[in-house]
Structure formats: C-alpha cells, structure tokens
Amino acid sequence: MSAARGTLTIPLPRGEINPRPMDFEKFHREESGRILSTLIRLLGDFDLAEEMLQEAYAVALQKWPTEGTPANPRAWLISTARHKAIDRMRRNQRFERKAEEIAKTTELAAQPESDQEEEMLADDRLRLIFTCCHPSLPMEARVALTLRTVCGITTEEISRAFLVPLATMAQRLVRAKGKIREAGIPYRVPSNGELQDRLDGVLLVVYLIFNEGYLASSGDALIRRELCAEAIRLGRVLCNLLPNQAEAQALLGLMLLHDSRRDARLSADGELVLLEEQNRSLWHTEQIREGTELVESALRRGATGVYALQASIAALHANPKTAKDTDWPQIAGLYDVLLRTHASPVVEVNRAVAVAMARSLEEGLALLDELGKREELGEFHLLPAARADLLRRLGRISEAADAYRRALTLATNDIERRFLQRRLAEIENPRDARL
Amino acid sequence: MQFLLLIYRSETELAKMSSADLSAMYGEYGKFTEEIQNSGNYIGGNPLKPTSTATTVRVRDSKRVVTDGPFAETKEQLGGYYLIEASDLDQAISIAARIPGARHGSIEVRPIMPRTQAVQA
Numbered sequence: 001m002s003a004a005r006g007t008l009t010i011p012l013p014r015g016e017i018n019p020r021p022m023d024f025e026k027f028h029r030e031e032s033g034r035i036l037s038t039l040i041r042l043l044g045d046f047d048l049a050e051e052m053l054q055e056a057y058a059v060a061l062q063k064w065p066t067e068g069t070p071a072n073p074r075a076w077l078i079s080t081a082r083h084k085a086i087d088r089m090r091r092n093q094r095f096e097r098k099a100e101e102i103a104k105t106t107e108l109a110a111q112p113e114s115d116q117e118e119e120m121l122a123d124d125r126l127r128l129i130f131t132c133c134h135p136s137l138p139m140e141a142r143v144a145l146t147l148r149t150v151c152g153i154t155t156e157e158i159s160r161a162f163l164v165p166l167a168t169m170a171q172r173l174v175r176a177k178g179k180i181r182e183a184g185i186p187y188r189v190p191s192n193g194e195l196q197d198r199l200d201g202v203l204l205v206v207y208l209i210f211n212e213g214y215l216a217s218s219g220d221a222l223i224r225r226e227l228c229a230e231a232i233r234l235g236r237v238l239c240n241l242l243p244n245q246a247e248a249q250a251l252l253g254l255m256l257l258h259d260s261r262r263d264a265r266l267s268a269d270g271e272l273v274l275l276e277e278q279n280r281s282l283w284h285t286e287q288i289r290e291g292t293e294l295v296e297s298a299l300r301r302g303a304t305g306v307y308a309l310q311a312s313i314a315a316l317h318a319n320p321k322t323a324k325d326t327d328w329p330q331i332a333g334l335y336d337v338l339l340r341t342h343a344s345p346v347v348e349v350n351r352a353v354a355v356a357m358a359r360s361l362e363e364g365l366a367l368l369d370e371l372g373k374r375e376e377l378g379e380f381h382l383l384p385a386a387r388a389d390l391l392r393r394l395g396r397i398s399e400a401a402d403a404y405r406r407a408l409t410l411a412t413n414d415i416e417r418r419f420l421q422r423r424l425a426e427i428e429n430p431r432d433a434r435l
Numbered sequence: 436m437q438f439l440l441l442i443y444r445s446e447t448e449l450a451k452m453s454s455a456d457l458s459a460m461y462g463e464y465g466k467f468t469e470e471i472q473n474s475g476n477y478i479g480g481n482p483l484k485p486t487s488t489a490t491t492v493r494v495r496d497s498k499r500v501v502t503d504g505p506f507a508e509t510k511e512q513l514g515g516y517y518l519i520e521a522s523d524l525d526q527a528i529s530i531a532a533r534i535p536g537a538r539h540g541s542i543e544v545r546p547i548m549p550r551t552q553a554v555q556a
C-alpha cells in the first residue's frame with residue numbers, strides 16, 4: 001500500500017481470476033446497500049460514501065473485465081472507495097484530520113468472504129436502516145432515504161413511485177442527509193433500552209413502503225410492484241438481523257400474505273377483483289405457506305402488536321380453498337381486538353364487514369350506519385362503499401345505488417372508481433351492465 | 436456536541452397545580468440537574484419567569500418597536516432551558532426525556548452551531 005501523498009494504490013486482487021464477466025446491474029442492486037452501509041460508517045458521511053462508491057465502481061468497470069473479477073468484489077470496492085476518500089480529503093487541508101481518521105479505520109483484507117465480514121456487514125446494514133428511520137426525520141424523508149440508500153433505488157424511480165417531481169424528491173433526500181449531519185443523528189444501532197421503540201419506527205417505514213406499492217392506483221405499475229418487492233426484501237433483512245423480534249416476523253408474514261395475491265387482484269383488463277371473487281389458483285401458495293408459518297411463529301413468541309393481528313387476519317383470508325370456507329367469526333374477533341388497540345377508519349369498516357359475513361348482513365349494516373354518524377368518517381369512501389355492498393346483497397337496490405354514488409364522490413383511486421362505477425351500472429341496468 | 440434543551444409547558448396548566456405538586460416538581464428538577472452535573476453533561480440552565488413578565492423588542496426601519504408579552508401567542512410557553520454537552524442527538528434526546536417538564540409539556544432539542552461552521556440549510 002502506498003504511503004506517498006496523493007498516490008492511490010489499490011491492493012492487487014488476489015485469489016483466482018474469475019473468467020465470467022460480472023453482471024454489474026445485478027451486483028449493484030444486491031450489494032450496494034451493504035457496501036454503502038459500511039462505507040458510511042468508515043467515512044462518516046452519506047454523500048461522501050455514495051460519491052466514492054460511484055468512483056470505485058467506475059474503476060471496477062474499467063479493470064475487472066480485463067484483469068478479472070476479484071475474489072471478494074465487495075471488499076475490493078470498499079477498499080477502493082476508502083482509499084479514494086482518503087486521497088480526496090488529503091488534497092484539502094481543511095480535511096486533513098478527517099483523512100487520518102479514515103486511514104486509521106481497519107482495512108478490510110482482500111480475501112474471500114468470511115463470517116467476520118458477514119457479521120460486520122450485517123451490523124452496518126442495521127445501523128444504516130435505523131439511521132434512515134430516525135424519528136427526528138420527517139416520515140416521508142425516512143421512506144425516501146431508506147429506499148435510496150438501503151435499497152439502492154434511484155431518486156428518479158422513487159419520485160415516480162410516489163408521484164412527486166424529481167426535484168422535490170431530490171431536495172427531500174438532500175434535506176434528510178443535511179439533518180443527519182447538522183442535528184447529530186448518530187450512525188448507530190439503538191441501545192437495548194431504545195431498540196423496541198426505534199424498531200417500531202423502522203417497521204412502520206417498511207409497512208408504508210409496502211402499502212405504497214400494494215395500493216397502486218394510477219402511475220407506473222412496475223414501480224409499484226418493485227416497492228412491494230423491496231419492502232419484503234427489507235422485511236427479510238430485519239428478520240435475519242434481529243431474529244428475536246416477533247413483530248418484525250409478523251410484518252414479513254403480513255406482506256408475503258398480501259403479496260401472494262398480486263396476480264389475482266386485477267383482471268386481464270386491469271379491473272379490480274375483490275378477494276372473494278379472485279381466482280385462487282393464481283395465488284402464490286409458497287408465499288402463503290411461508291407467510292402463515294411466520295405469523296404462527298410470531299404468535300408463538302408472544303407477538304400481539306398491530307402487525308401480528310393484521311397478519312393473523314391475512315392468514316385467515318389466504319388459507320381457505322374457497323371464499324365460502326373463510327372463518328369469518330374468527331376474523332371478526334380479531335378485528336375486535338385490533339379495534340381496541342389500533343383503531344382506525346379502515347379497521348372499523350373491515351370489522352363491520354366481517355360481522356356482516358360472520359353473523360348477519362343486517363348486523364354489519366347496523367354497525368356501518370352507526371359509523372356513518374361519526375363526523376370524522378364523513379369523507380371516508382370505504383364506508384359508503386361497504387354499505388353499498390351490503391345493501392346490494394340485501395336486495396335494497398335503490399339505497400345501494402345511492403351509497404355507490406356517495407362513494408364515487410369520495411373515492412380518488414382510479415381503479416377503485418372504475419370498480420364502483422361498474423357495480424353501480426350492474427345494479428342500475430342488470431341486463432346491460434357493461435364497462 | 437452542544438445542545439439547547441428548551442422547556443415548553445402550558446402556563447395555564449401550571450397555574451392549576453397545587454403547591455404540594457409544584458414543590459415536588461421543583462424537587463425533581465433539582466435532582467435531575469444534579470444528575471446531569473455529575474455525569475458531565477450539564478453546561479448551564481435556568482428557569483425563566485413567566486411570559487407575563489416578557490417583553491418583545493424589534494427594530495424595523497431603524498425604529499425600535501417594543502411590545503408587551505412573548506414574541507407569539509402559543510399553546511405552550513417557554514419556561515426554562517438547559518445547555519448540555521452530549522455525544523450525539525440520541526444522547527441529547529435521552530437527557531431531554533428525563534427533564535420533569537417532558538411529562539407534561541414539550542422539550543425542543545436544538546444543536547448549537549459551532550462558531551467555526553457555516554451551515555447550508
């Protein structure tokens with residue numbers, strides 16, 4: 001290694017030369033989150049880490065095709081980026097001390113991956129996730145920063161997914177990194193006393209990312225699907241790195257169970273298909289199995305939080321062979337519990353629907369009518385939509401039509417609107433319902 | 436890093452407290468201050484007289500404008516502060532959470548700008 005100032009020497013790759021060309025796209029997607037998390041720790045700065053990693057990739061793209069892929073590409077990239085950072089800092093007198101700090105950090109040996117390295121990378125990854133999800137950052141910044149640095153999604157893709165101009169999303173990321181720097185947000189996994197609380201925050205970010213992808217309305221369907229996949233990936237990372245956290249398991253189970261229906265939720269024409277009408281042969285049974293196992297395991301470990309409850313309900317929906325086999329009384333019971341601990345408009349409405357299916361349509365309708373009297377639910381489109389459905393089943397057609405129309409004045413999601421319009425047309429013109 | 440911990444609480448709520456409760460609260464503050472002095476985090480701190488004693492000064496177009504009361508009417512009012520040394524924001528947050536006022540009001544945690552640094556917003 002060179003000690004002369006301003007000279008960059010990269011340790012020569014040892015080990016066998018890999019004759020196969022590297023798939024950089026794939027490597028970048030899978031590895032950059034882990035590499036970045038270590039670099040942020042070594043260099044103490046998000047932007048510097050990102051920039052140096054880019055430069056290291058540039059060198060790799062030049063050298064590896066001719067000199068061969070190093071035995072440990074991750075270690076090579078980290079080492080290269082680190083040296084470039086030291087060099088860059090040394091050139092600027094103001095940052096001399098910083099350069100020496102970085103130089104003192106432990107050099108990674110250019111050796112094939114070891115258990116020690118795996119552990120170190122896992123710790124760094126966890127640090128990065130917790131930092132990106134720090135409560136001092138605004139929620140939308142946590143989501144954006146996690147997607148950008150932990151998942152490696154480009155700013156452009158994130159802005160498209162959230163239907164926000166690119167400049168706005170870029171500013172959001174700049175401000176988030178700025179706050180981390182200026183407010184002194186540490187790059188650390190929270191201590192045991194705070195871990196639970198902070199983990200709740202992380203799980204919420206993952207859940208929000210999943211929901212953003214799952215409740216895809218207009219916009220790029222591919223991007224939305226990618227968000228679900230990323231959220232699930234993040235969920236897996238958290239379960240691997242924090243194997244004692246039952247709620248994390250429950251969240252992963254919940255996401256897998258919802259995602260298992262991704263190919264059945266829309267018809268060939270892109271129209272919404274409700275769960276009870278979905279073609280169950282299109283459901284991904286392996287995911288259902290895995291998701292259900294995770295939920296059961298989480299429950300055995302004593303998980304009682306919001307994800308454990310939602311996942312239990314999801315498992316009850318996902319496992320029956322036909323819609324008629326659904327255990328509605330149990331689902332209704334779980335919604336009762338959810339209502340006590342995590343009440344929300346969606347929970348209220350879903351519970352009423354479960355009661356309608358478990359006990360009687362009239363009872364469910366009565367609950368919805370009670371909810372309708374509450375001012376804060378006045379603009380909630382799912383309430384009249386659910387009422388409309390129950391009224392339709394009871395044969396109270398003109399009331400159902402009124403309710404569908406009410407729901408249409410409140411619904412904003414394109415796919416949901418088309419669904420409501422179709423239902424309205426079906427009951428108004430039972431013989432010529434088109435759309 | 437240095438942080439300013441600004442203690443906000445509702446003066447109307449405070450006025451409703453019994454003298455026994457008030458004195459208990461002052462006792463807690465005293466204990467807390469001693470703890471952070473012993474741990475080396477304490478740099479300074481003071482309770483403030485209520486906003487009824489406040490005066491606001493502005494200079495506009497070279498004219499001095501002096502008004503009675505705090506700079507703005509707020510639901511919670513500034514009642515005191517601590518200046519602390521902490522290794523990072525998380526430590527500052529932990530210390531802020533131990534301030535007795537945190538249980539009834541809000542503690543704003545603000546990093547002190549070091550004199551050598553110019554900040555880009």
